[in-house]
Amino acid sequence: MVTIKDVARAAGVSVATVSRVHNDSTLVTADTRGRVRAVAARLGYSPHAGARSLSTRKTNGIGVLLPDLHGEFYSELIRGIDQRAQRHGFHLLLASSHDEKAAIAAALQSMRGRVDGLIVMSPAPGAHLPVRDLTSFPVVLLNSAAVGAAFDSLAIGNAEGAAQMVQHLVALGHRHIAMIRGPARNHDAAERLRGYHAALRAAGIAPGPELEAQGDFIDASGFAAGLELLRRQPRPTAIFAANDAMAIGALSALREAGVRVPQEMAVAGFDDIPMARYMHPPLSTVRVDIAALGERATDRLLEAVTSRRRHKKRQEVLPVTLVIRESCGGGGDRSSAISPVRRDAS
Amino acid sequence: MVTIKDVARAAGVSVATVSRVHNDSTLVTADTRGRVRAVAARLGYSPHAGARSLSTRKTNGIGVLLPDLHGEFYSELIRGIDQRAQRHGFHLLLASSHDEKAAIAAALQSMRGRVDGLIVMSPAPGAHLPVRDLTSFPVVLLNSAAVGAAFDSLAIGNAEGAAQMVQHLVALGHRHIAMIRGPARNHDAAERLRGYHAALRAAGIAPGPELEAQGDFIDASGFAAGLELLRRQPRPTAIFAANDAMAIGALSALREAGVRVPQEMAVAGFDDIPMARYMHPPLSTVRVDIAALGERATDRLLEAVTSRRRHKKRQEVLPVTLVIRESCGGGGDRSSAISPVRRDAS
DNA sequence: CCTTCCCATGTAACCGATTACATCCCCGAA
DNA sequence: TTCGGGGATGTAATCGGTTACATGGGAAGG
Numbered sequence: 001m002v003t004i005k006d007v008a009r010a011a012g013v014s015v016a017t018v019s020r021v022h023n024d025s026t027l028v029t030a031d032t033r034g035r036v037r038a039v040a041a042r043l044g045y046s047p048h049a050g051a052r053s054l055s056t057r058k059t060n061g062i063g064v065l066l067p068d069l070h071g072e073f074y075s076e077l078i079r080g081i082d083q084r085a086q087r088h089g090f091h092l093l094l095a096s097s098h099d100e101k102a103a104i105a106a107a108l109q110s111m112r113g114r115v116d117g118l119i120v121m122s123p124a125p126g127a128h129l130p131v132r133d134l135t136s137f138p139v140v141l142l143n144s145a146a147v148g149a150a151f152d153s154l155a156i157g158n159a160e161g162a163a164q165m166v167q168h169l170v171a172l173g174h175r176h177i178a179m180i181r182g183p184a185r186n187h188d189a190a191e192r193l194r195g196y197h198a199a200l201r202a203a204g205i206a207p208g209p210e211l212e213a214q215g216d217f218i219d220a221s222g223f224a225a226g227l228e229l230l231r232r233q234p235r236p237t238a239i240f241a242a243n244d245a246m247a248i249g250a251l252s253a254l255r256e257a258g259v260r261v262p263q264e265m266a267v268a269g270f271d272d273i274p275m276a277r278y279m280h281p282p283l284s285t286v287r288v289d290i291a292a293l294g295e296r297a298t299d300r301l302l303e304a305v306t307s308r309r310r311h312k313k314r315q316e317v318l319p320v321t322l323v324i325r326e327s328c329g330g331g332g333d334r335s336s337a338i339s340p341v342r343r344d345a346s
Numbered sequence: 347m348v349t350i351k352d353v354a355r356a357a358g359v360s361v362a363t364v365s366r367v368h369n370d371s372t373l374v375t376a377d378t379r380g381r382v383r384a385v386a387a388r389l390g391y392s393p394h395a396g397a398r399s400l401s402t403r404k405t406n407g408i409g410v411l412l413p414d415l416h417g418e419f420y421s422e423l424i425r426g427i428d429q430r431a432q433r434h435g436f437h438l439l440l441a442s443s444h445d446e447k448a449a450i451a452a453a454l455q456s457m458r459g460r461v462d463g464l465i466v467m468s469p470a471p472g473a474h475l476p477v478r479d480l481t482s483f484p485v486v487l488l489n490s491a492a493v494g495a496a497f498d499s500l501a502i503g504n505a506e507g508a509a510q511m512v513q514h515l516v517a518l519g520h521r522h523i524a525m526i527r528g529p530a531r532n533h534d535a536a537e538r539l540r541g542y543h544a545a546l547r548a549a550g551i552a553p554g555p556e557l558e559a560q561g562d563f564i565d566a567s568g569f570a571a572g573l574e575l576l577r578r579q580p581r582p583t584a585i586f587a588a589n590d591a592m593a594i595g596a597l598s599a600l601r602e603a604g605v606r607v608p609q610e611m612a613v614a615g616f617d618d619i620p621m622a623r624y625m626h627p628p629l630s631t632v633r634v635d636i637a638a639l640g641e642r643a644t645d646r647l648l649e650a651v652t653s654r655r656r657h658k659k660r661q662e663v664l665p666v667t668l669v670i671r672e673s674c675g676g677g678g679d680r681s682s683a684i685s686p687v688r689r690d691a692s
Numbered sequence: 693c694c695t696t697c698c699c700a701t702g703t704a705a706c707c708g709a710t711t712a713c714a715t716c717c718c719c720g721a722a
Numbered sequence: 723t724t725c726g727g728g729g730a731t732g733t734a735a736t737c738g739g740t741t742a743c744a745t746g747g748g749a750a751g752g
């Protein structure tokens with residue numbers, strides 16, 4: 001592995017000169033520059049990024065800590081982050097830690113000195129974060145329980161979105177609106193559930209366990225929950241899943257059970273993953289611009305990394321919008337010739 | 347930012363001792379160890395991973411270079427890689443480079459000295475890889491054009507899988523089998539197309555441009571291609587999409603056009619992304635265990651990283667299997683109301 | 693009581709870069 | 723001719739760790 005010293009020796013200059021050439025310093029003769037470049041190319045030299053960042057004290061890396069990697073949600077999020085990071089010359093360190101506090105701390109550990117800042121999407125409530133370890137450098141929290149003004153954070157309007165969807169279903173005449181919940185200790189899931197409860201109460205309907213089924217954000221659990229809800233007495237007339245993957249699973253379960261959607265059962269999801277619009281029937285959902293969430297998080301983080309001192313921490317909530325397609329029988333529902341509402345992302 | 351020196355000073359020992367404590371060396375008294383641990387905890391010290399890897403000459407990182415980040419395929423792949431890497435105490439550096447040779451080289455550049463090895467999934471044929479830069483450390487190529495024995499590589503049975511699916515469609519009586527192609531310069535796409543051509547010829551059917559539509563592996567392009575193929579004369583009776591995302595898009599297009607699947611049009615995809623089985627009708631596809639592909643790639647890479655000298659390069663092809671669900675009207679047709687139009691001819 | 697050996701600890705070189713500061717050379721001004 | 727100044731280059735400290743080697747003190751054996 002060829003180092004800067006090898007190049008220096010071969011070119012008959014000092015390491016400082018080689019370094020200068022590589023950093024486009026003006027303090028080098030065109031002649032020398034050319035010679036060094038040639039030697040470097042001949043030897044196949046490329047600078048050791050790790051060593052470089054040790055001495056410059058900046059890594060040009062950002063760490064991304066995710067709770068999970070299942071499904072299109074995360075690929076969209078990562079896509080948004082990566083795209084923005086790359087534009088600014090930063091690279092990504094990715095780790096998914098399944099929630100155990102120790103695992104998070106370990107991941108953090110391995111990132112210390114490798115990244116300039118962190119985007120953390122912790123599933124668990126704020127209390128579970130190893131806060132101590134996080135204060136040492138810029139952090140943007142994603143969809144995490146609010147931890148006060150201590151951190152920059154970005155969240156989506158979970159409760160609002162859920163409430164809007166429930167309101168919409170109520171407006172369509174539904175009274176028995178079931179919910180497929182997300183993972184127990186997940187903040188997004190909790191917020192969506194809260195919005196669902198609030199909207200029901202606002203409509204004069206009492207929420208209750210007989211209207212809820214447990215899921216874990218993965219399609220298979222939506223399938224199981226869909227089946228389960230069909231057996232409930234009285235049978236719900238609408239199912240609101242805490243995310244699209246589960247809604248899609250439920251859709252599939254209903255189809256197998258011979259229950260027509262939306263005629264016999266309305267279905268709605270949350271997230272608007274790209275695939276939602278291609279379902280049968282096209283899935284009504286709450287749109288979250290996932291890639292944009294990632295981009296925004298990255299922008300905020302890079303701003304914090306760059307400006308350091310004069311960066312002011314903010315808690316921001318990204319708005320969500322209802323996307324009514326056919327699966328809840330509301331708007332665009334005339335099954336044959338009419339095109340579904342299609343909102344083409346990017 | 348507290349360093350090893352701070353801890354050493356505060357604990358009244360040398361840096362070497364602190365280092366030993368942190369590396370669980372046996373050469374430290376229980377007493378000293380305890381004291382150092384306590385001081386470290388009090389100061390909130392955690393070692394600088396970058397500095398550490400500079401002196402140990404191992405980073406415990408692996409780089410992942412992907413062509414794109416759209417869709418569930420990549421989230422599954424990353425999931426497999428991350429899971430395996432984490433188990434072995436490695437972390438991930440992720441970069442997606444959209445194919446331009448320069449971008450790939452740049453990404454590689456920024457990884458030099460940050461990773462011990464690389465998993466590269468290049469969309470482009472081998473010639474486009476900056477081979478020179480890659481030979482300096484262990485690399486596993488994913489689904490790339492074979493570049494001889496110079497690299498470890500892992501591929502999936504693209505051509506075989508495509509051929510099998512086409513055979514299956516032929517066996518169901520189809521003669522006009524259209525294909526939605528993947529991106530022009532993508533290796534997987536090319537191989538799948540090759541398998542399709544081969545199987546058609548083997549069945550005595552001449553392939554031709556009138557049976558093919560261009561796509562780019564993203565669902566929206568499948569939608570457009572589906573519409574386009576419906577206008578072809580004669581109209582195909584089956585559509586084979588080069589991946590599931592496009593098949594799902596096509597499914598949606600057919601539904602909008604009022605074409606019944608599989609009665610009037612058989613549809614099949616490739617990849618078996620988790621969501622495929624929840625489509626309506628459930629999508630027949632060629633199963634690739636994507637997460638397993640990632641895991642296998644990681645295992646191979648880590649073996650190369652670990653054993654160094656005595657590691658032997660291999661080119662491996664992962665088998666694929668046909669998953670016949672309902673969208674092509676063949677076997678697994680559980681929905682009673684639907685009877686396949688075409689009976690098995692063989 | 694004196695070696696000898698071993699083990700806990702310290703000192704300093706090193707990993708591969710960057711960069712402050714020193715040095716040297718060449719050119720123009722006095 | 724001499725001197726000052728500035729630009730090109732070199733020397734060495736530094737980033738935050740690891741680790742080979744040196745050192746010193748206590749226990750065991752004679």
